[in-house]
Amino acid sequence: MSTVLETRGLSKRFGGLLATSDVTFQLERGARQALIGPNGAGKTTFVNLLTGVLPPSAGQVMLLGEDVTNLKPEARVRRGLVRTFQINQLFGELTPLETLALAIGERLGQGSDWRRRVGAADAVAHEVTQVAERFGLADVLERRTDTLPYGKQRLLEIAAAFACAPKVLLLDEPAAGVPEAERRDILNAIAALPDDVSVLLIEHDMDLVFSFARRISVLVDGGLLVEGEPAAIAADPRVRAVYLGESRDG
Numbered sequence: 648m649s650t651v652l653e654t655r656g657l658s659k660r661f662g663g664l665l666a667t668s669d670v671t672f673q674l675e676r677g678a679r680q681a682l683i684g685p686n687g688a689g690k691t692t693f694v695n696l697l698t699g700v701l702p703p704s705a706g707q708v709m710l711l712g713e714d715v716t717n718l719k720p721e722a723r724v725r726r727g728l729v730r731t732f733q734i735n736q737l738f739g740e741l742t743p744l745e746t747l748a749l750a751i752g753e754r755l756g757q758g759s760d761w762r763r764r765v766g767a768a769d770a771v772a773h774e775v776t777q778v779a780e781r782f783g784l785a786d787v788l789e790r791r792t793d794t795l796p797y798g799k800q801r802l803l804e805i806a807a808a809f810a811c812a813p814k815v816l817l818l819d820e821p822a823a824g825v826p827e828a829e830r831r832d833i834l835n836a837i838a839a840l841p842d843d844v845s846v847l848l849i850e851h852d853m854d855l856v857f858s859f860a861r862r863i864s865v866l867v868d869g870g871l872l873v874e875g876e877p878a879a880i881a882a883d884p885r886v887r888a889v890y891l892g893e894s895r896d897g
Contacts (some may be wrong), residue, residue: 650709651676651845652697652728652815657706659692659869666692668869669706674815674847681848681860685889689869690849691733694819698730699723711814727814731804733823739793743784743803746792747775750810774810782806782836798829802836809840816840819849834858857881865889 652674659667666689674680684690695701697708699720708716710728718726738746751771779785782802787795792803801821808816822833834855840846850856856863856877863880865872867889873880880886 649676650674651678651711652847653709654697655707655709657693657696657708658704659696659701660704666869667696667703670866670869670871672864672871674845676845677842678845678847678862679860680846680862680864681850681856682864682866683850683853683856684866684872688866690866691819692869693866694730694817694849697817698728724811727812728817729808729811729813729815730817731808731819731821733820735800735804737792737800737804737807739791741792742789743779743792743795743806744775744788746803746807747778747784747810748772750807751775751778754811778806778810781839782809783832796826796829798825798832801825801833805833805836809844813844815845815847817847817849820851821848822850822852822855830855 650673654670654672657667657670657672658665668689670693682690682693692701696703699715699718699722703716706716707714710723710726713726715723715726715728741749748771751774755771775788776785779788782805784799784803784806787799792800795803805818805821818837821837822830825833830852837846837848837859848856848859860877862874863877864874865880865886872885872889873883875883
């Protein structure tokens with residue numbers, strides 16, 4: 648496998664607080680990787696550094712072999728680095744049809760013309776249908792987003808990110824706030840993502856993490872504590888001590 652996303656000595660300081668500390672990290676092509684850690688570990692800061700929301704104090708971010716450290720978030724999206732958020736960033740007054748058409752049209756350089764193109768027999772409409780079917784949204788395409796069950800809203804945000812044609816997809820707690828009955832739909836949608844999309848899942852739900860991930864990275868106090876396969880992470884006493892609250896002796 649080849650590396651699609653990489654950080655080299657990435658650090659972020661807020662005054663006297665070192666929120667991200669010298670993180671060197673790799674995500675391989677086709678990865679199904681999870682980033683976990685206790686509250687305050689620095690996961691959100693790290694994701695914001697990856698996506699350009701925050702500038703680093705030191706270090707580099709490499710995407711597909713290109714240094715993107717100084718690129719704005721939208722430039723990283725155009726290069727294939729796309730994220731979802733802990734709290735939905737959706738337009739409640741739009742329908743899923745309009746949201747997906749907007750994402751696809753923007754990607755194709757037709758963003759300003761998306762309303763006229765919704766429902767037209769063109770490439771945008773065809774792709775909207777495909778994406779909606781993939782994420783179980785075909786039956787709610789015409790409903791206002793803010794009237795949808797929360798699980799459907801989370802699926803829509805993942806679908807809109809997928810519509811941007813990501814090479815790397817960062818999923819920031821996609822199951823957060825989703826009722827138990829709807830969580831399986833989230834897991835199934837994530838599990839069915841194409842192999843050519845490399846996925847980094849940031850998540851507190853350990854059932855979701857261990858169902859999804861083939862590799863897990865553990866972040867503690869802004870630095871990487873350990874990385875490895877799920878079985879090794881589950882058995883690691885350092886992880887139990889800092890993440891699960893167990894003592895290092897047992």
